[in-house]
Amino acid sequence: MSEGSNVKFSEAEALAFHAEGRPGKIEIIASKPMATQRDLSLAYSPGVAVPVRTIAEDPAAAYDLTAKGNLVAVISNGTAILGLGNLGPLAAKPVMEGKAVLFKRFADVDSIDLEVATEDVDAFINAVALLEPSFGGINLEDVKAPECFIIEQTLRERMNIPVFHDDQHGTAIITAAGVINACYLTGRDLKDVRVVVNGAGAAAIACTELIKSMGVRPDNVIMCDRKGVIYRGREGSMDQWKSAHAVDTDRRTLAEALDGADIFLGLSAAGALKPEMVKAMAKSPIIFAMANPDPEITPPEAKAARPDAIIATGRSDYPNQVNNVLGFPFIFRGALDVRATTINDEMKIAAAQALAELAREAVPEEVAAAYGGKAHSFGADYIIPAPFDPRLMEVVPAAVAKAAMESGVARFPIKDLEEYRTQLKSRLNPTTSVLTLAYEGAKADPKRVIFAEGEEDVVLRAAIAFRDGGYGIPILVGRDDVPDRLRALGVDDPESFEFVNSRTYGRVPEMADYLYERLQRRGYLRREVERMVNQDRNTFAALLLALGEADTLISGVTRPYGQTIRQLRRVLDAKPGCTPFGIHVLVGQSHTIFMADTTVTERPTSEQLADIATQTAAVARRMGHEPRVAFLSYSTFGNPEGTFLENIRGAVRLLDQRGTDFEYEGEMAPDVALNRSLAPIYPFSRLTGPANVLVMPGLQSANLSAKLLKELGGDAVIGPMLVGMAQPVQVAAMTSTASDLVTLAVLAAGGIVR
Numbered sequence: 001m002s003e004g005s006n007v008k009f010s011e012a013e014a015l016a017f018h019a020e021g022r023p024g025k026i027e028i029i030a031s032k033p034m035a036t037q038r039d040l041s042l043a044y045s046p047g048v049a050v051p052v053r054t055i056a057e058d059p060a061a062a063y064d065l066t067a068k069g070n071l072v073a074v075i076s077n078g079t080a081i082l083g084l085g086n087l088g089p090l091a092a093k094p095v096m097e098g099k100a101v102l103f104k105r106f107a108d109v110d111s112i113d114l115e116v117a118t119e120d121v122d123a124f125i126n127a128v129a130l131l132e133p134s135f136g137g138i139n140l141e142d143v144k145a146p147e148c149f150i151i152e153q154t155l156r157e158r159m160n161i162p163v164f165h166d167d168q169h170g171t172a173i174i175t176a177a178g179v180i181n182a183c184y185l186t187g188r189d190l191k192d193v194r195v196v197v198n199g200a201g202a203a204a205i206a207c208t209e210l211i212k213s214m215g216v217r218p219d220n221v222i223m224c225d226r227k228g229v230i231y232r233g234r235e236g237s238m239d240q241w242k243s244a245h246a247v248d249t250d251r252r253t254l255a256e257a258l259d260g261a262d263i264f265l266g267l268s269a270a271g272a273l274k275p276e277m278v279k280a281m282a283k284s285p286i287i288f289a290m291a292n293p294d295p296e297i298t299p300p301e302a303k304a305a306r307p308d309a310i311i312a313t314g315r316s317d318y319p320n321q322v323n324n325v326l327g328f329p330f331i332f333r334g335a336l337d338v339r340a341t342t343i344n345d346e347m348k349i350a351a352a353q354a355l356a357e358l359a360r361e362a363v364p365e366e367v368a369a370a371y372g373g374k375a376h377s378f379g380a381d382y383i384i385p386a387p388f389d390p391r392l393m394e395v396v397p398a399a400v401a402k403a404a405m406e407s408g409v410a411r412f413p414i415k416d417l418e419e420y421r422t423q424l425k426s427r428l429n430p431t432t433s434v435l436t437l438a439y440e441g442a443k444a445d446p447k448r449v450i451f452a453e454g455e456e457d458v459v460l461r462a463a464i465a466f467r468d469g470g471y472g473i474p475i476l477v478g479r480d481d482v483p484d485r486l487r488a489l490g491v492d493d494p495e496s497f498e499f500v501n502s503r504t505y506g507r508v509p510e511m512a513d514y515l516y517e518r519l520q521r522r523g524y525l526r527r528e529v530e531r532m533v534n535q536d537r538n539t540f541a542a543l544l545l546a547l548g549e550a551d552t553l554i555s556g557v558t559r560p561y562g563q564t565i566r567q568l569r570r571v572l573d574a575k576p577g578c579t580p581f582g583i584h585v586l587v588g589q590s591h592t593i594f595m596a597d598t599t600v601t602e603r604p605t606s607e608q609l610a611d612i613a614t615q616t617a618a619v620a621r622r623m624g625h626e627p628r629v630a631f632l633s634y635s636t637f638g639n640p641e642g643t644f645l646e647n648i649r650g651a652v653r654l655l656d657q658r659g660t661d662f663e664y665e666g667e668m669a670p671d672v673a674l675n676r677s678l679a680p681i682y683p684f685s686r687l688t689g690p691a692n693v694l695v696m697p698g699l700q701s702a703n704l705s706a707k708l709l710k711e712l713g714g715d716a717v718i719g720p721m722l723v724g725m726a727q728p729v730q731v732a733a734m735t736s737t738a739s740d741l742v743t744l745a746v747l748a749a750g751g752i753v754r
């Protein structure tokens, strides 16, 4: 969508993303069973009367008996939607739903968007204040200045739960962290820097106040709005908040203000900063162009004008995302966990410092790996952590909670902060960050991926997303009409894709030789081999991989799984000593389960079961989970006895002999593996927590379970993923969507599944 950005999508895709399936981005899911009459009588009348009376007697009990304590309302009237202006409350809904899901994704805070149809300050204040019983906190969003200042101030006074105007304070906290680090990198002292703030609205005023409170001298800050410099004595388009930042100066335009300035903070609108203005700034200028969705200047433009600049934007698709998403989820997490009555300055400063310090720390291996091991060390392209950095969830809420306790606004102090940090880590499913990191890693080291079924729309959509996302180079196997199909899917320049057609491909004779050599003693005649190379797409695609034309291969949507595997295996070998097998990964908000072998071997031997356990445990570890393996059966530790248990027991004995670096146990039924309440019955079991790797006893039960869970269970399912081949090749399910295929390609290319 925008030049130089590393994430591209069309307007049609953005609309389809929001429209597909259940419209919008949120839904509500019951956190208690609602299946039986008894469930309903507990959840609703008559059972519900008991918590009602309890809360009436003791209001604090609402935090224990309802969702209040983890529930934040994202409230807007749509008067300043991002940098798009006053487009009204209904149009604000996609942004507010977005903020609500970011709360959940990044900090496990439940959140709901509320759009209020009024621009009247008092009406808005009343509407929000009356909601206090429902929520643990209020996140005001995209309410324009100057009304937002009165609204927030009044609500903070009236309400006894945290009220936080994200565009003011969220933005200010992240900006402050970025400014601290950019000054550090360029050897500047806050008390000497000359700052120009463009914009005099909610975000700009709050950022200016915070940097001044941190030591920037008021005389060194020039603020501009649409009319230019806000100078002392200016008339027109003024209010008390702008006046507070007016300075004595002869400068009148943004260009004049920027002459020799050290720092530009843009909280205004797209395109407001011109390259010639940037050229006039001081040495190593610091440029934060934070307008959304399009910044005041794009990083490529700014860099072209000033190669020595440190540049940040509000977007996730350029380096240095200075965006309040780095703050609000984690700040509320900390505030909610101590049941804070407010979010005060101490908590905000603690968050800013924690963020700034985190960026300077050694980047953990998994984050560094995702950037090809280079880009993400503290420096001009990494002045602030990325929102998906898993350390944020541990560090920022703990800093905020601690500051809340020390400043006396915590109603529910945390006794052991170290223990709290451990709990915070476990609240997020590491799979989601590993997947995000895998996607980033693919961008840092793009690989060549063969899409064997280049005539299928779903595959072409995946290839387009894969290429346009910058994850790698798709190689499309298909006939001459593939470019037309791409054009039909909205690609303007199909010729920019790589195609391989077996009818015209120059290395076909070489492929036939290679395959004949492999198959001549397995009952195949040369003629048959030539026919397969020419006509069977999987054989041809596998030969491309075997001859080194690509790094990995994806197939599977046009043929049943077993048939695709057989075709690929004619050309490609398993890893020495391995029987390839399949893993389905079930991903929930706070759990990930790896289930194997779900695709290949009908009755695995003890040896095979032990290998499946070992290799699946390794995949689990690469996806951020400490493996706990359960060998599943209908029987738990010999009860009931049966004739099919010996293979499983043999696998456990083999692992005992081999010695492993992961926990394993079996045989056991799924409820014993997953439900810890049964653990006391088996005190000798070696599992220290619920199993997360389930080794299935046979293909019948494995494949049935995986497919039933995919169709009926609530979790997202990744896979099947093929493990144990000498070269990275993946066979997708015939029901795969384009994004399933992209995920498989990314995981295979990144070597996470192998």
Ligand SMILES: NC(=O)C1=CN([C@@H]2O[C@H](COP(=O)(O)OP(=O)(O)OC[C@H]3O[C@@H](n4cnc5c(N)ncnc54)[C@H](OP(=O)(O)O)[C@@H]3O)[C@@H](O)[C@H]2O)C=CC1
Binding pocket: 079, 080, 081, 082, 083, 084, 142, 143, 144, 145, 166, 167, 168, 171, 198, 199, 200, 201, 202, 203, 204, 224, 225, 226, 227, 237, 266, 267, 268, 269, 270, 272, 290, 291, 292, 293, 313, 314, 322, 323, 324, 325
């Ligand atoms: N990266 C981030 O995390 C965040 C970014 N923002 C961005 O900051 C911008 C402002 O948001 P917010 O403060 O909530 O909105 P407000 O409506 O409260 O303020 C907008 C301000 O921008 C000024 N402005 C608009 N266009 C220009 C221009 N061309 N030149 C100079 N000033 C201009 C307005 O000037 P006037 O007073 O003359 O009308 C006004 O002062 C948006 O683009 C938003 O996306 C906001 C919050 C967070």
Ligand SMILES: CC(=O)C(=O)O
Binding pocket: 081, 082, 083, 142, 166, 167, 291, 292, 314, 323, 324, 325
């Ligand atoms: C990020 C944000 O809140 C805004 O641009 O308004």
Ligand SMILES: [Mg+2]
Binding pocket: 082, 141, 142, 166, 167
């Ligand atoms: Mg906003």
